[in-house]
Amino acid sequence: MTTLMLIDGNSLTYRAFFALPTDMATASGQVTNAVYGFTAMLINLLRDQKPDHLAVVFDRPEPTFRHIALPSYKANRDESPDILRQQMGLVRQVVEALRVPVLDLVGFEADDIIATLATEAEARGDDVLIVTGDRDSYQLVRDPHIRVLYNKRGVSDYALYDEAGILERTGVKPTSYVEYAALRGDPSDNLPGVPGVGEKTAAKLITTYGGIDGIYENLDALTPKLRQNLAENEEKARNNCELMLLRRDAPVTVDPDELNIGNYDLDEVRQVFDFLEFNALYPRLIDALGVTDDSVPAESTDLVLFAERSDLLTATDAVGVLRALADSDEPLAVAALWAGAEGRSTLEGLAIVTDAESADVAWIPSAVLALPEVGGALADLVGDSGRPLVAHDAKALIRSFEELDIDLRSLSLDTMIAAYLLDPAESRYALETLLEKYAHARLPDSDGPPAGQLDFGGDTEPDGQSAACRALGVHRLIAPFNEALVARGLADLNATIEVPLVRVLARMEIVGVGVDEIELRRLNDSLIARCDELRAEICADAGEEFNVNSTVKLREILFERLGLAPQKKTKTGFSTDAASLEKLRGQHPIIEHLLSYREVEKLRSTYGEGLLAEIAPDGRIHATFNQTVARTGRLS
Incomplete structure (x- = not known):
């Protein structure tokens, strides 16, 4: 079909x-x-x-x-x-x-x-x-x-x-959507609806009476205010129907x-993509179309780990490999493995690509990494005059290296940061996602590699094998990312700002922020006391004790018991958010107390209790700074 x-x-x-x-x-x-x-x-x-x-x-x-x-x-x-x-x-x-x-x-x-x-x-x-x-x-x-x-x-x-x-999204069937939209209105098209009729009311009216004709035939069955609004705006609603009907x-x-797909001329397509400098998008297009283009290098997805050189279990073996790696100035791809959270738990080992062509990866367990001579050789390899290092989320690696007294200074490319620069609107920058998107490769399943995916043979430990696979994946991204960064004019930004910032942020996370815990606890106690006072005032205004944090109960108090006018309706009922309460300011003392309570409660939960929970045993708060969350470039 x-x-x-x-x-x-x-x-x-x-x-x-x-x-x-x-x-x-x-x-x-x-x-x-x-x-x-x-x-x-x-x-x-x-x-x-x-x-x-x-x-x-x-x-x-x-x-x-x-x-x-x-x-x-x-x-x-x-x-x-x-x-x-x-x-x-x-x-x-x-x-x-x-x-x-x-x-x-x-x-x-x-x-x-x-x-x-x-x-x-x-x-x-x-x-x-x-x-x-x-x-x-x-x-x-x-x-x-x-x-x-x-x-x-x-x-x-x-x-x-x-x-x-x-039906689930709107409450009406597609055949009734025009009448639903006509009653509700469409502000983006400058088509006001019937006052007082929002999405839920419109859906309920149409479900009950079948459509606009049925609604107007049954106005007497509606509440006085709704009946009046519908009667006064009938012409508007019917005109909306005519205009909204496609x-x-x-x-x-x-x-x-x-309309058939496939009549394109790849040379013409390539010219347009070259003009727009969409170098990274063109291979993705070719892949999506399921065609081949000789000008696009074929991407093999069959990377095989040469198992005989996988485990370096002695200081002699590890130092020998690390010293040999220092003789080259090619980018060095690495991947680490942690027992828990990356960079914040025990480092279990490090995988280093030693020969990408033969998919040779060295795996150095943490016990060997901790040996002084191994740590020294690794420090030389990644120091100021060491090999350009490439990693995915290098900040985590920098934090763990710090515990080994290794100062990682030769970082040249962080594949997570590069992906963010190339596509800041993306929601995920996982290595697995980037490999599929930019290198047409996949990481193997944990149960073993299916045909056509990155493959590893030999007797390496499962954890070492996983890290080795990720290291090869990182290496696979070096060429497409460097090409794309240059083509998009982002190479200088990456080299002079983003990559150096990784190290700065890692250092900020390691050092942490000093906290006066005694003063913070005093402040938290003060905020708790003020919250208690405001809760008591709110309950006094309401004339009964109730859970101030219960939205359902608050709706009942404000809009039923006190008779305040609702400002906005949501899927679950009338809104009690700050914007809605602001519009009610001055109509009853409870509103002022509610707004004050929410401000103080937010300070307590975020900066009182919230910060106290984050204080580490060293008395400092070790925050996490993200470079790849906001598309505007700000940190989070």
Whole structure:
């Protein structure tokens, strides 16, 4: 059966633009964050969903029939940033280079074209996957053929919806979604809904009465306020229905054969990727398409550990290997193994790649590493004049080396940091993930390596084998990462800021932060006393003793017993968050006391009790500083 993937080009490009930093640019200065993010998303979709047919659909700048019917339609939207608009043409170039149809239509939105093509494909018996960040497409879902892959945020966070999924997400079936949305409204399109009707109320009304017609036929059964709001806004609700209904008869004509994937010219594709300096993305595209390109080096996934040289169990053997390794200036790939948390538990051993071509890895157990002569040889190897060292999450290794009186100063590449620089919007930088993404390799299963994965033979201990495998994996990433960093203009940033920062942060974690524990305990006691006072005042305001931290009970006190007006409704009931309480400030003394209590309680739990729990036996707090969490580059 054929699967047609329909991509909302504007929606995904917009998500990519705001997910990735705008300092992503080519050597000539062309900003590429949006087109890079879109291209990465497209590659992942091709790899994961494997569609047979594909089209990318865009909006046009001209007014649509909706703007003509309602001039205020989408009038509240800010103009797109210039650097986003400048990349829309580049996105089209990438798609067109793949010979994928790029569709748009004057007077219609991309959603209407998608609705039309999806309806036609369903009639042919084809499966359809709509990829979008626009909830209007929920109305198109039809089992078993049409599903929506909804981009929730960023470049990799999706939710796949069939009819059951839409019902669970919204409370209504896809066939009722338009009326549900019309009642609720869509602020992003400047389409206000019926006042007082949110998602839950809209779903309940439609479930009870079948739709807008049924609702208006049964107004007398509703509460006075809801009845009034619906009656006064009937025209608005019905107009919303007309505007939100996607057209399934847009005058777009596409022969299904034109949607086939595979009509591309790899030379043309490569030229576009070279122009955009997407060196790391091109091999991923080739892999996703399942084709070969002689210009892309073949990636073997069969790395075999030469077992005879795996274990160095004596000081003589270990020192001999370490001294021999010092004679080269090639990057040295290593991986460590810990008994528990990396860098914060006992180091069990170190794996060092001694010959990458033959997959030769030396494993030095912790007992041997602790010997003075071995530690000295290793310190020379990784010191100021030692070999350039490459590791994954080198900060953990630096901390453990510190306990052995080894100062790791020759770090040249941390594969975790490099991956973050290349794709700061990614959520995971595990070595396993990076190997699949950049080196087309896999780590072996713990039960033994399947065919086609990194392989290890011989009699090494399982733990040593695991570390040796990871060391080979680290080595496998050196070339693609160095190439990608240079191509993206990030090599200098990596070498002069990010890599040196790894050592600085490791040192900060090792030294820790001095704490006056006596003063901190006094402060914590003071905060506890103030929390008790505020709790008593809140209960006095309420007229009864209750658990102030219980959201359910607090709702009952505020909105039922005291009669305060709810400000916002969530899935579980009326909100009692800080923003909602701020809007009620001045309406009752309990609000002021609640806000004060929450501020003091947060100080107590975070900086009183929270910090006390983190004080180590040496009287200091040894925090963890993360370089790869925030896409803005800040530490966490």
